[in-house]
Amino acid sequence: MEDTLIDELRTAYDAQLRGVTPPGGSVRIEKDGPLTRVVGWHRGFVTGPRDLGVRGEELDTLIARQRDFYAARGEAVEWKTRAHDLPADLTDRLTAAGFVAEDSETVLIGQSADLAADPVLPDGVTLRRVTARSDLQRIAALESTVWGKDWSWLADDLTARIETAPENTIVLVAEAHTEVVCAAWLVFEDGADFGGLWGGSTLKEWRGQGIYRAMVAHRAQLAAARKVPYVYVDASADSAPILTRLGLHAVTTTTPYVWSP
Numbered sequence: 001m002e003d004t005l006i007d008e009l010r011t012a013y014d015a016q017l018r019g020v021t022p023p024g025g026s027v028r029i030e031k032d033g034p035l036t037r038v039v040g041w042h043r044g045f046v047t048g049p050r051d052l053g054v055r056g057e058e059l060d061t062l063i064a065r066q067r068d069f070y071a072a073r074g075e076a077v078e079w080k081t082r083a084h085d086l087p088a089d090l091t092d093r094l095t096a097a098g099f100v101a102e103d104s105e106t107v108l109i110g111q112s113a114d115l116a117a118d119p120v121l122p123d124g125v126t127l128r129r130v131t132a133r134s135d136l137q138r139i140a141a142l143e144s145t146v147w148g149k150d151w152s153w154l155a156d157d158l159t160a161r162i163e164t165a166p167e168n169t170i171v172l173v174a175e176a177h178t179e180v181v182c183a184a185w186l187v188f189e190d191g192a193d194f195g196g197l198w199g200g201s202t203l204k205e206w207r208g209q210g211i212y213r214a215m216v217a218h219r220a221q222l223a224a225a226r227k228v229p230y231v232y233v234d235a236s237a238d239s240a241p242i243l244t245r246l247g248l249h250a251v252t253t254t255t256p257y258v259w260s261p
Contacts, residue, residue, distance in 0.1 A: 010251040024164030042153035044070040044077030051086040076260040099257035105234040110248035115220035139183040146201040181206040184215040195223040197233040
């Protein structure tokens with residue numbers, strides 16, 4: 001029964017979640033054969049269907065064309081792969097073309113109604129929806145701290161998403177007094193059966209207190225209220241066990257392959 005459910009969820013994922021929703025602004029989407037690529041983001045981004053439909057030298061040419069396209073722009077590019085992609089040697093060919101694998105994440109899907117609950121937060125921590133630029137900058141600073149990388153681009157990204165589709169982008173912060181201790185956002189696509197759970201990053205000293213779980217429960221609540229049946233997340237190694245315990249199902253893994261000029 002579980003295997004059948006996983007197959008059904010994976011099939012739905014492949015049908016609906018292989019594209020990309022650009023934040024708006026100057027970011028644009030282009031097609032190159034079976035691929036969808038994003039131009040004008042914080043770095044290039046490439047994704048495709050489960051089966052690219054090309055093999056061998058033809059695939060090598062397609063890969064090289066993406067690399068060279070972004071090289072001409074002086075930009076890095078992420079090619080998003082999934083463990084069940086075809087052809088099976090895609091990642092080998094990406095590596096041969098100079099792409100480097102970053103950390104893999106687990107793609108988890110859960111039913112919104114099953115996960116929905118009123119958020120339970122520690123004493124002194126409050127949850128609120130934000131749209132102001134100053135709050136989005138605070139979220140970018142939080143993400144930079146948590147991941148040890150420059151996430152300053154995130155403020156522009158979330159600002160553009162909210163301006164382009166305010167009803168489809170719900171950004172949340174958990175605050176202890178004036179400090180942002182966790183941030184997460186929920187992204188819908190018109191007509192899709194899935195709400196995307198993004199962010200969900202918590203300051204190290206605030207972990208283990210249920211804040212991340214509260215963020216998941218509240219976003220599932222919002223998705224269920226909108227009659228969106230599923231939520232999904234690309235989960236880190238830290239988050240995946242929590243989400244699995246909450247009742248989400250692992251359907252595949254995803255690994256970014258990145259080329260940098």
